[in-house]
Amino acid sequence: MAAQGAGRPNMRQALESAGAHFLNLVEIGIVKTFIDYKVFDQIVDEGDIAISEVAVKVGGEEALLERFSNYLIAAGILASTAPGRIAHTERSRAYRTGEIAAGFIVHVYNLFLRPMARWTEYFETNGLAEPKDAHKIPLGLATGHPDSDMYGVLDAEPKLAVLFNRAQAGSASIYSLKGVYDFGWLQKAPTQPGERPAIVDIGGGSGLALRDILVDNPFVPPEQCAVLDLPKTIEQTKSQLNEDLRSVRLIGGTMFETLPQPVRGALIYQFRRVLSDFLDNAIVQALKQVREACAPDSRVLIIEELLHPNQSKFSLAQDISVMNFGGKRRSEAMFRKLAAQAGFNVNAVYRGPATDFGVVELLPA
């Protein structure tokens, strides 16, 4: 038997590895289609159902559903009790409408798989490089808006915007600052009711991050807090406003322009899960606007998943995913560099316990 040459790939292993990529793609295609057509919802929780019956219920062709089901049975995602019949497994139950895993698959499909399918064309046109222009992104190419930035794409694709916002809301609670960042210093800060703003959440969206802070730190006066976000987002926030946020100021605007009077000189400016969606130059521009609005004792909190050595594969995959819309995960050192360009120093970095998120606290230089 001939010895394997050093450095020569083992053909069987190589094919198995390549085949695994292929199987993952087939799987996500079928699972996504079954989620779209609510096939998993039709399967009774206990017991089984005929594929022919499912086909009638979802308005699909039995032959196709059988073919797709056969794959999912072989993959262990569905079970089969008899020919032509399917039953749930723990894995398929997680893909019923409203389940987090189902939302995640749809999100990955739209914001990763679709843009990724255009990478060849994207790199041929733009060079093998990270997006350098927010208006030239793989997501734009994939959705038929090749000159739009991410928010332009979401404006033009309301269904995609709903899915995007749902995914953000679904993961919001994992970034709790309780036990991570101590807001206690606000109690000693020179502010009186009706005076300078306490916390301004820039890109605060639904305001739920601010709400958590207010609940955990009852000494922070809500009427001295604000959410500044794009006018469209603020409209949406107002239409479904959480009870606890009734006295918070909701201000439509953009972080790329001079901050309006009511949010100038705040004690804290917070950017949570906002800056990773942008290119370096945009981040510097936004931070410069905040710097210009700061009082000497203002602090800025950047709350993001921070890259670090020993990063999990999942976290690195998410970094690649946000590249599709011009985003990027950054390390503390990368934020430090951008902050310096905008006139800030990093005062401290606090890390969340379970996930990779952290808080980079900046002080005006």
Ligand SMILES: C[S@@+](CC[C@H](N)C(=O)[O-])C[C@H]1O[C@@H](n2cnc3c(N)ncnc32)[C@H](O)[C@@H]1O
């Ligand atoms: C990923 S969401 C994060 C929402 C919220 N901070 C959270 O952690 O749940 C990004 C937010 O940034 C907002 N945003 C995008 N561009 C903005 C801009 N130019 N100025 C202010 N906010 C912006 C979006 O409308 C959205 O609410």
